[in-house]
Amino acid sequence: FRLPSKEELPERAVRRAHGKGAVEEGIYNHPVVVISKPVEESHLVHFHLITSLQGKKLDQLYNKSNEFHASRRSWYLPISPTPDHPDAISKKTKKRFPTLDLASGATLRWDSYVNIRHVYKIDSSLLKAYANPESPYTQLYRFERESTIRLLAKSKILTMYEPGSQHQAPGLKRSASEPIRVSTAIVQTVEDGSQQTRSPSSDRASVVSIVCSVASSPPESDFWGPNTEDYRIADRPPKVPPDVRTQSNVNIKGQETMWRPMNKMLKRVAAGFEGSPPARSFDPNTLRHPINRLWVDVKGVMAVAIASL
Known part of the structure; x- marks a missing residue:
């Protein structure tokens, strides 16, 4: 200039x-x-x-x-x-x-x-x-x-x-x-x-x-922050514990998940002794054995299977 x-x-x-x-x-x-x-x-x-x-x-x-x-x-x-x-x-x-x-x-x-x-x-x-x-x-x-x-x-x-x-x-x-x-x-x-x-x-x-x-x-x-709509505040934990019915449903689902592999094995073993096709359904809810009893039954079945051979 x-x-x-x-x-x-x-x-x-x-x-x-x-x-x-x-x-x-x-x-x-x-x-x-x-x-x-x-x-x-x-x-x-x-x-x-x-x-x-x-x-x-x-x-x-x-x-x-x-x-x-x-x-x-x-x-x-x-x-x-x-x-x-x-x-x-x-x-x-x-x-x-x-x-x-x-x-x-x-x-x-x-x-x-x-x-x-x-x-x-x-x-x-x-x-x-x-x-x-x-x-x-x-x-x-x-x-x-x-x-x-x-x-x-x-x-x-x-x-x-x-x-x-x-x-x-x-x-x-x-x-x-x-x-x-x-x-x-x-x-x-x-x-x-x-x-x-x-x-x-x-x-x-x-x-x-x-x-x-x-x-x-x-x-x-x-410099603006992200959109606040993208953020959600997590729900607070309930002050009152869930009712008994809800708790029992959770336990049944857990048992069903635990019993599913064992159910398949028991069906195959039973089919080998009876010579008939295994049952199509097996309700795990009918089993009320404690865990230690379950292992006793499994050991017995395996022993019988080995003796038959």
């Missing part, structure tokens, strides 16, 4: 989102990097500024080794293919002053830097779209994931700023334990041809916006 000129904006449209002090006059007509869309002010976005330093390199603008120039150089992170940060001369300092890379090899029109020293806020509807005439077919730019992490981490170290809870699209719900994730995407759209005549000194052609996005959560319906 592009921050319009001051004349195009309402009074006090731009304010500081973090820190104190007046809004600098030179921020207008610059690209902006959106780093947050807070849930408590969903119509606002927080952003850093993108600048081409009026066509100069960082070590040309702040070329001294004193503390003031070193401090000012620490405010900026270059965007590839901009030359590396002048203080990134070792492996350790390259981590402190990383060069930010765009995904898919995308590039800006001019060498540009992200100014991470200041965090501003504005109504998102007031930002303008931007087009790069040198890449008219490019519609979407984004930082690589590692560059995004480094940008936000460096901003936190320098300014102590952290994005809070983020505004989410309607119908989405975030888990309470899920951390906030801020990713970057640089959005570029086609504007009128008048922008082609802009010079690097105005910074108007190097317009980039980083869109803050939150990891999508499943719809709220996914």
